[in-house]
Amino acid sequence: MERRFFNRELSWIEFDRRVLHLAVENSIPLLERFKFAAICSSNLDEFFQVRVAALRDQVAADVTRLSADGMTPLQQLGAITDAVSAIQRDQETLVWDHLIPELAREGQTYCRWSDLELDERDRLTRVFDEQIFPVLTPLAVDPAHPFPYVSNLALSIGVFVRDSESGEERFARIKIPSMLQRFMFLGNGRFVALDEVIKANLQELFRGMEIRNACTFRVTRNADLTLEEEEADDLLQAVEMELRRRRFGNAVRLEVEHDIDDEMLTVLLDELEISADDVYYHRGLLDLTCLHDLKSLDRPDLKDEQWSHVTAGRLAVADDQGKSFFSVIRKRDLMVHHPYESFSSSTEEFIAQAAADVNVQTIKVTLYRTSGDSPIAKSLIAAAERGAQVVVLIELKARFDEATNVTWAKALERAGVHVTYGVVGLKTHSKLMLVVRNEGSRVRRYVHIGTGNYNAKTSRMYEDLGIFTCDDSIGEDVSRLFNQLTGFGRERDYEKLVIAPSHLRSRLYELIDNEIAFGSAGHISIKVNGITDADMIEKLYEAAEADVRIDLLVRGICCMRPSAVAQKSLRVRSVLGRYLEHSRMYRFAHGGSEGGPAFYIGSADMMERNLDKRVEVLAPVNHEKHRDWIDSVLSYMWADDVVAFELGPDDRWQRVGPSQFSAENDAQARISKWVTSSQIRLGFPDATPFGSSRPR
Numbered sequence: 001m002e003r004r005f006f007n008r009e010l011s012w013i014e015f016d017r018r019v020l021h022l023a024v025e026n027s028i029p030l031l032e033r034f035k036f037a038a039i040c041s042s043n044l045d046e047f048f049q050v051r052v053a054a055l056r057d058q059v060a061a062d063v064t065r066l067s068a069d070g071m072t073p074l075q076q077l078g079a080i081t082d083a084v085s086a087i088q089r090d091q092e093t094l095v096w097d098h099l100i101p102e103l104a105r106e107g108q109t110y111c112r113w114s115d116l117e118l119d120e121r122d123r124l125t126r127v128f129d130e131q132i133f134p135v136l137t138p139l140a141v142d143p144a145h146p147f148p149y150v151s152n153l154a155l156s157i158g159v160f161v162r163d164s165e166s167g168e169e170r171f172a173r174i175k176i177p178s179m180l181q182r183f184m185f186l187g188n189g190r191f192v193a194l195d196e197v198i199k200a201n202l203q204e205l206f207r208g209m210e211i212r213n214a215c216t217f218r219v220t221r222n223a224d225l226t227l228e229e230e231e232a233d234d235l236l237q238a239v240e241m242e243l244r245r246r247r248f249g250n251a252v253r254l255e256v257e258h259d260i261d262d263e264m265l266t267v268l269l270d271e272l273e274i275s276a277d278d279v280y281y282h283r284g285l286l287d288l289t290c291l292h293d294l295k296s297l298d299r300p301d302l303k304d305e306q307w308s309h310v311t312a313g314r315l316a317v318a319d320d321q322g323k324s325f326f327s328v329i330r331k332r333d334l335m336v337h338h339p340y341e342s343f344s345s346s347t348e349e350f351i352a353q354a355a356a357d358v359n360v361q362t363i364k365v366t367l368y369r370t371s372g373d374s375p376i377a378k379s380l381i382a383a384a385e386r387g388a389q390v391v392v393l394i395e396l397k398a399r400f401d402e403a404t405n406v407t408w409a410k411a412l413e414r415a416g417v418h419v420t421y422g423v424v425g426l427k428t429h430s431k432l433m434l435v436v437r438n439e440g441s442r443v444r445r446y447v448h449i450g451t452g453n454y455n456a457k458t459s460r461m462y463e464d465l466g467i468f469t470c471d472d473s474i475g476e477d478v479s480r481l482f483n484q485l486t487g488f489g490r491e492r493d494y495e496k497l498v499i500a501p502s503h504l505r506s507r508l509y510e511l512i513d514n515e516i517a518f519g520s521a522g523h524i525s526i527k528v529n530g531i532t533d534a535d536m537i538e539k540l541y542e543a544a545e546a547d548v549r550i551d552l553l554v555r556g557i558c559c560m561r562p563s564a565v566a567q568k569s570l571r572v573r574s575v576l577g578r579y580l581e582h583s584r585m586y587r588f589a590h591g592g593s594e595g596g597p598a599f600y601i602g603s604a605d606m607m608e609r610n611l612d613k614r615v616e617v618l619a620p621v622n623h624e625k626h627r628d629w630i631d632s633v634l635s636y637m638w639a640d641d642v643v644a645f646e647l648g649p650d651d652r653w654q655r656v657g658p659s660q661f662s663a664e665n666d667a668q669a670r671i672s673k674w675v676t677s678s679q680i681r682l683g684f685p686d687a688t689p690f691g692s693s694r695p696r
Contacts, residue, residue: 038291053222152221182290222249311345340675343459355383362436369453381415430617445475451583462582500616522548523589530557544570572647577668
């Protein structure tokens with residue numbers, strides 16, 4: 001039987017391979033290439049903490065249910081081991097045989113301890129004695145001291161220490177503190193890894209002992225939060241307890257140096273209760289996320305040229321004229337495109353003005369991920385202290401942001417904010433703000449609906465869209481949704497918004513079926529982070545077989561196989577660059593009320609969790625200029641002369657476009673230039689309906 005789906009886990013690894021490929025591109029500045037190599041490592045860390053951990057749990061529970069592509073959990077783990085080993089070899093070859101030598105040619109040389117001159121060693125030893133030694137704690141294992149707990153992703157040094165007088169031997173573990181910079185720069189264009197310096201000075205930690213062997217190792221643990229909400233009387237307390245418990249999750253990966261002593265490896269395997277199949281050997285440094293630190297080098301010639309983040313045109317004009325954000329939205333809807341257009345001067349400014357405005361009576365917000373110093377959260381606190389009614393639905397179960405969200409939940413509650421945690425059994429992933437303002441003659445609702453999180457940090461790196469509107473129907477829909485989320489009810493009738501899990505799936509099916517009815521004249525264009533839902537994929541296959549043109553921009557996981565469709569009307573492309581493509585856009589050529597195109601943006605990907613297990617919102621894009629904007633963005637992304645990756649008929653991702661990845665053929669660079677161009681900001685002279693001028 002022909003396989004119709006690509007394995008989800010292997011597709012994740014293929015995405016990481018595309019990220020790593022950016023580190024191969026010679027035309028990308030050198031320090032940016034190190035950044036992409038580091039991102040590859042951080043992506044794999046998350047992959048093991050969540051996806052591999054889940055598969056391990058399934059194997060332990062004797063689950064043999066097949067994945068959509070026909071593999072058991074155990075078979076998937078075997079395939080993952082092969083795929084990760086291959087990408088790790090490629091990554092290390094790239095870093096140690098190409099990037100590090102290139103950096104040396106630029107005057108910045110990575111050194112091993114053995115490469116250092118005597119005076120350099122003396123200088124680093126003094127630094128060790130004064131700054132590093134005081135924060136290190138060797139933990140020996142003996143009958144009175146059990147094997148120390150090794151925390152998730154912590155970098156450690158394992159040491160065998162012998163008392164030369166008694167012959168007694170001990171294993172000891174030294175944790176390398178994460179607050180210390182991984183690289184130590186000597187100031188002469190040379191630098192060395194912190195772990196190298198510590199290992200060279202181990203004798204200071206074990207005075208009078210013989211250091212028989214030392215090796216760096218790193219453990220990855222199951223970090224997925226498991227919570228039975230129905231049994232939790234206090235969800236906040238339950239999440240805090242689960243966060244503490246997560247620190248002690250089972251080990252799922254052990255990373256070691258390639259020349260680790262067999263005796264030490266045996267000790268680690270036994271104490272960590274991990275299989276030899278879960279060991280990954282490294283030829284150089286462990287945890288290459290440290291390559292991010294190289295961006296601290298004062299070498300602007302080796303970094304990306306900065307792009308401008310401008311204030312959206314109508315907001316800039318309003319600010320110059322002393323007008324409020326609300327006056328801009330009352331005139332007509334406003335769409336902003338981050339990070340090309342500033343998040344701080346739009347979304348953060350919107351909530352800041354609302355917090356300070358005495359006419360604003362109520363503010364309601366969903367917070368899925370936010371930063372630790374969130375200006376938005378601070379504005380909400382200010383509004384509550386002013387006396388406005390502030391309601392925040394904070395998602396405590398946002399993976400890896402649970403602790404930050406717990407902290408903000410407590411701070412908001414102390415300030416008098418009404419904090420709720422959504423619907424039992426569902427994550428609230430939608431990005432919504434509702435501001436209710438008394439304007440004398442009437443009470444008006446202002447709404448923001450976005451594709452990205454209300455996070456000041458990621459807004460500078462993630463590409464996202466947001467719409468501000470005071471449309472009465474949308475305001476009514478958002479009010480009803482908040483009432484459903486904070487109260488107790490089942491609201492199914494929304495006039496304009498498309499809501500998951502109640503009817504997002506069915507609405508997408510309707511829109512796809514409608515394009516099928518148009519046959520070869522049908523056109524579906526979707527931009528998402530991932531496509532994994534088997535039923536949704538089958539529906540898109542059905543449309544492709546009906547000769548509907550389908551253009552899919554998928555940044556990450558894609559379980560579709562173009563080879564499963566006889567027709568050639570299905571195209572899948574992935575665009576990667578300095579910004580993480582995060583917006584979700586849906587365009588159906590004949591889905592509009594008068595037979596024209598229907599446009600939606602929102603928080604939902606085409607994945608099972610988004611369609612069935614989360615509260616998601618898609619909002620219609622109705623203003624002509626905003627539709628033109630989306631058409632233009634899609635056209636830039638699908639241009640034949642930009643660098644991208646496409647999923648071919650052989651089900652392999654291939655790099656396409658010009659040989660050099662330069663600003664001239666970078667889709668994101670083109671969009672940045674387009675957004676900041678004054679003539680484009682006054683209109684859209686080259687915006688055409690997406691795909692109308694291109695052959696099938």
